[in-house]
Amino acid sequence: MIRILLKNILPLLLFLISTQLFAQGLKGKVTDSAGLAIPGATVQVVGSKIGTSSDGNGLYALKFPLPGAYKVRISFTGYQTAEVAVQIDNTVKTMDFALQDAKELLSDVVVVGSRSTPRTNIESVVPVDLISAKDVKVFAQTDLTQILNFVAPSFSSNRQTVSDGTDHIDPASLRGLGPDQVLVLVNGKRRHTTALVNINGTFGRGSVGTDLNSIPVSAIERIEVLRDGAAAQYGSDAIAGVINIVLKKVTPYSFSTSFGQSSSSALGRDFSDGRTFQVDFSKGWAFKNDKGFINFAAQYLQRGYTNRGGLDTRPLLYSASPTKGSTETEAAFQARFASLKAADDARARANGLDRNNMRVGNSDSKNGGGFLNGQFNFGKTTQLYYAAGFTHKTGSAAGFYRLPTQTTQIDLSIYPNGFLPFIDTKINDYSFSAGLRGKIGTWDYDLSNTSGENTIAFNINNTVNASLPTGTSPTSFYAGELLFRQNTSNLDLNKKHTFEGGVLTSLNTAFGGEFRIDNYQIKEGELLSYSNGGRLIGTSPTASGAQVFPGFKPSNALDKSRHNVGAYADLEAEFGPRVTLGAAGRYENYSDFGSNFSYKFTGKVKLFGDVSIRGAYATGFRAPSLHQQYFNNESTQFVGTNATQVLTVNNANPIVAQFGVGALKPEISKSGSLGLAGKIAKTFTFTIDAYNIDISDRIVFSSQYARERAGGVLVPTGVVNQILNTVDPTAQINSVQFFTNAITTNTAGIDVVLTNRFNLGAKSSLILSVAGNVNKTVVRSIQGSDKIESDPTLKAKLFDRLERSRFESSVPKNKLNITATYNVNKLSFVARTVRFGEVTYLNAIDPNIPANGLPTQLDQTFAPKWITDFSVSYAASKTWSVTVGANNIFDVYPDKLYINPRNNENNLSGDAASNYSGGLDNTSNGRFLYPRAVSQFGFSGRYVYGKIACTF
Incomplete structure (x- = not known):
């Protein structure tokens, strides 16, 4: 080894040193x-x-x-x-x-939102945020969704917990709307969505989003966030706006690595988990004689799990709570109960069964990937461009702990003390885009093709199929795979005409077409992951399939495709230096539901100096995804602490037809915005934009239609029972759910962004920015099928209070971001504080139900909180820099979940124990201390980190 070092490495180092000297x-x-x-x-x-x-x-x-x-x-x-x-x-x-300011000026030029000459964000006719590479990497957040959550005021995303596949792909929101109502572009080309549809109890339930975290942060030059409806320009999904990720081009060698972990105190305990290691690289090479460039970037991210779960408050872990005998005195019952509990606790201690038996927090995750971006120039006007990316991500997320008392979900010969099952995923993401752009006469053309694929394979570990003969169940299962593939071909033509001597000074004309093919697949799991072996506990049937995530059955497997053709025209005219007007229209025809036409009008008037008023009115649409049309499975879900078998059926299933629900149709939107934007005194910039968005035929994932019971006995004449019996006469399936166009919503709000740059001397400067968003979504109407409307029971369960809260109050209604960056000599100090507004959880059950003379407070509003981050960087040389800092430096947590008094451990004896109903407990017997059904800012607490960066 020493000989190799002296012979090969040392001369190289000496050469590098000599060149430096x-x-x-x-x-x-x-x-x-x-x-x-x-x-x-x-x-x-x-x-x-x-x-x-x-x-x-x-x-x-x-x-x-x-x-x-x-x-x-x-x-x-x-x-x-x-x-x-x-x-x-x-x-x-x-x-x-x-450098002199560009003619259109300021420091933030964007290309999204207009097909005319690129403009700065204050000159744009619609509101656009620009987030630079430095903004992306200045703090410790390493996932793109988490970075945007703290940088962009109108963007919201939080990691989910105990929510199956959603633990591994963060749902995101723009302007308070759903994950599938924002379109993501990479270098201006449509990015494919994930294969996952969120079906668990999180924000974005029933939606399909784009996995932004599959794009390495090291590959990003800037991010443009268009906060305005743009379906007429870019097609389906752009109801809330567009996020355009622009990849790096010619850049120096750049390398960085960071390490951090939670260093938090909560609940009287010290937490040191969530260890995160990150390393990334990027370099862009220019070809000789201006022939183009190629850039390669890669990132590896390893994140450990966090756990902020509480203690299980159920008094007995190994046996069910006893009931009071009809002739037994209260004192005798209390004595018997105390004896049983003492024996149960002793057994738990002896076997190491901890009451902190859940993993409530971030999942384990390993994420590695790379992106290639390049261009080759043929002469001065023609370019061949391309971009390719691949990401491989693995994750491990826990479900609900299965106690020894849950005999129909456990095999005591394998797990005598119960078990914590894990959903382990392997996610692969591929993308490739290539195109040719140049000139034909006086027209600019852009011909391109973009392909993308996302696959999610599910492996269930530390679990059992409880229905198999005693002692025979495997403890690991392959549960199947989801796949989504998309191919998009585009032809865009663009020309700018200039005129002299008239009112009209320039006219930009753009038109083009698009052809897109979508493909969605569900692949079945192994036989034992979904089958039922017939084992009984007494007379009770045991649960089929792997606990926490039964595998996809052959009847679930499918391979569905569709295509659509679109054409658009986009005009933008300038009437002198002060007035700009635009109009766009887009027609699309889908093979599975028909056609749609959207249009948009924009305008901007310069009032004085660099201050303008701008506005837009647009119609838009979102096509139902193939996932929403065809996803189906059977899953084990928990309502409170009670496990229930839930059947998800697609709209082609006869069960949905029995509810009178037909095929899905597109969501239709109407939106308007009005704002002021400008620059004062060369350094102060501002944008203020108000907006209003109406959406009809919005697609929702219905509430669960559970079997009707009276006194614990199934009601044979119940409508839901009669429907479910057609597929499950043995009544093992407890409830059914499906997708439907059911609601009309209105979203209104305002965005404000203020920035000022202060020159404090030859070697120091200060940049101060304030950005805020206020928004409110209201469900204006709920409309079911004729059959659902005619039955009050069916109507009440179509879209209950809990589902309503996911749309109206599960993400902050306001957010304020204040950031200060101070540079002096070789030091840079960055401080940021973000105020996350209140969120509200609404229980599906009427909150006014009394229980044992105690209130049953089921709804809860979580107060606004300030989260403060701070970092300091030292540039040791032109090549090396070191950064240390902390996110959430004051260790702030959301409000704790309200603990229903009827579920207090002190009341879980005597009559209170016999009357206990876990379905009314928001904390699931004390195991969830912080909200998971609503998204504010997470609950991992303080995170400290260090980072080393090298650029040469």
Whole structure:
């Protein structure tokens, strides 16, 4: 090993050191016209691979292989590109560059939202947030959804817990709408969604989103968040807006690694879990003679689980609570109960059965992937471009603990003390996009094809199939796989006409077409993952399939496809320097439900200086996903603490027809926005935009239609019973649920973004930003089929109070972000505080039900909270920097869940024990201390970290 080091590595190091000491070069600082440093500016030697970017203080350094004459190009988004001829000798020269503001000005140029000339975010005719690579990486959040949750005020996303596949793919919201009502683009091309449909009790239940975390953060140059309905421009799903992720191009070598963990105190305990290790790399190479570029970026992220679960308050873990005998005195019953509990506790201690038996928090996760982005130039007007990505992610999430008392769900010969089952996933995500753009005469064209695929394989571990003969069940099962594949072909044509001497000064004309194919598959699991072996406990049948996640059956398996054709026209006209008007229309025809036409009108008037008023009115639509049309399975879900077998059926199933529900149709939206945007005194910028969004025929996942019982006995004449008996006469299935167009909603709100840059001296600066969002969603009407409308019982269960709260109050109604960045010499201090507004949980049951003379407070509102992050970075050199910091530095948690007095452990004896009803307990017997059905900011507490970055 030493010989190899001396022979190979040491000479290389000596060579690198010698080039650092003796090579000729150029160094200096890149600033704007006001003298403020520009971090991240590209400094490139024209016609060569020599290049770098400025650091956090605007400093750069270039090294040249030989003396001679060179041309250096300096560029940064929002500024005019500069080219300077330099003569390099055997010294290191100093040359500073001051970039002039682009004609359209400010520092944030965006391309999403308009097919005309790219504009800054304050000049755009619709509201667009721009999030730079520095904004993305300045704090410790490593997942893109978590980064956006703390950076973008109108964006909301939180990790879920004990929610099956949703533990591994974070549902996200823009402007308070659903995960499937925001369209995601990569380099302006449609990104495929995931294979997962959220069917558990989380925000976004019944929706299909895009897995933003499958895109490595190291590959991102910037993120553009269009906060305006854009279906007329980009097609289905863009009701709330569009997120466009722009990949890096020519960049220096960049490497960073970080490590952190929770360092939190809550519930009287110290937590040191959630250990997270991250490493990433990126580099962009320019081809000679301006022939293009290629960039490669990769990231590996390993995140440990967190657990903020409470103690199980059920008094007996090994046996069910006794009932009081008819002739037994209360004192005798209490004595017998105390004796049973003492024996039960002793047995638990002896066998190591802990009352902290759940894992409530973030799942285990390992995520590795890479992205390639490139372009090859044919002459001056034609480019071949491409992007390809692959991500492999594994995860492990826990379900509900199965106690020894739950005899129909357990095999005591295998797990005499119960078990905690795990849903382990393997998620693969592929994407490839390629296109050719150039000119045909005076028209710009862009011909492209984009393919993407997402697969999720489910493996269930530390579990049993309780229906198999005693002692024969495996403890691990392959439960099947979900797959979604999408291919999109586009042709876009664009031309800008300019006119002189008239009212109309320019007209941008764009039109094009799209052809898209979607494919959705469910693949069955192994036989024992879903089968029933017939074992009985007394006369009670045992649960089929793997506990926590029964496998997909052959009857669930499917392979469904559809295609659609779309065409659009987009016009944008300028009437002098002050007025801009636009109009767009889009027609789409789907093979499975028909056609739709959407349109949009936009306008902007410059009032004075750089201050403008802007507005838009648009119609939009969202096509029902193939997942919503065809997903079906049987699952074990918990209502309170009671396990129930739930049948999910698709709209082609005869069961849905018996409810009178037909095929799904698209959601239709009407939206309007009005705002002010501008710049004052060269450094202060602001955008204020109000919006209103009406959505009809919104697709929901129905509440569970449970079998009707009276006194614990099935009601044979019950409508739901009669329907379920057609597929399950033995009554093992407890309830059924399905998708339907059931509600009309209104969402209204306002976004405010204020930013100011202060020049505090030659070596110091301060950037202060304030961004906020206020929004409110109201369900205006609930409409079922004729059969559901005619039956009050069916109507009440179609969309109950709990489902309503997922739309109206499960994400913060307001959010405020205040960020300050102070740079001085080699130090950079960043402080951010985010106020997450209140959220409200509504129980499906009427909250006014009394129990044993005690209140049954089932609804709960969780108060707003401030989450504060702080970091400090030190640039040890132009190459190396070190950062330390903490997220949620004050260790703030959401309000605790209200514990229903009837479920207090002190009341779980005597009559209270016999009358106990777990279905009314929001905490599931004390095991959930913080809310999981509503999303605010998570509940992992303080997170401390360190990061090392190298750029050269």
